[in-house]
Amino acid sequence: MPYSESAVRQVLGKAHGAVPVPVTVFDDETPAVANLSPALLGALRRAAIAAAADGVEFFVNGGWRSPEYQEQLLHAAIARYGSEQEAARWVATPGTSAHVSGDAVDIGRSEARAWLSEHGAAYGLCQIYRNEPWHFELRPEAVEHGCPPMYADPSHDPRMRR
Incomplete structure (x- = not known):
């Protein structure tokens, strides 16, 4: 049975890290925010304060996700893309x-992603994947x-090859 990401959010809910509304x-x-690693969350909040001064x-x-939620997202991606290789x-x-592990955050709104792309390194926040402009991790x-x-x-x- 194919899974959709929105269906996975509804089934597992906020306790597992779903963010139904940003x-x-x-x-x-x-929990998706509260369970982020303290270092990532601290850097993210410092950057957010600076971005707010720029109106962003x-x-x-x-953010943080339970293993169960991540597994369901993986199944949804396999159903959507047709193979484990494409889903990866x-x-x-x-x-x-x-x-x-609480070491990644997905940031919404294009102006916030643009601000982080330009200023994030000053806080150790880096975009890791070219195909995911919303995904940031801490690189001190x-x-x-x-x-x-x-x-x-x-x-x-x-x-990803562990």
């Missing part, structure tokens, strides 16, 4: 996903050295 990075009641507000579309370009397994070394080159998509990320 929330701010300051929402401590939503950050919204989280996805968009969704990691629960064992490799930076979302499951970026503060001094800039963000590392992006992978084309998650299937090119060596961390």
Whole structure:
């Protein structure tokens, strides 16, 4: 039976990390935000305060996820793209996903993503995948050295081959 991402959100809900409606990075009641790694969340909030001075507000579309939620997203991607290989370009397994460990956040609204693309390195926040302009992870070394080159998509990320 094919899964849709919205159906997965409804079945597993907020407790598993679903974000049915985008929330701010300051929402401590939503597990997708509250369960992010403290270092990532701190950098994200510092960046959000600076972005607000430029009139830009950050919204989280996805953050921490339970392994069960990640597994269901993977099944939905396989159904959508027709194979595990194609799905791997968009969704990691629960064992490799930076979302499951709380080390990745998906930022909504194009102006917020644009702001992070331009200023995020100063906070250690980097876009990791060229095909996912919403996906950011903490790279503390970026503060001094800039963000590392992006992978084309998650299937090119060596961390996904564990």
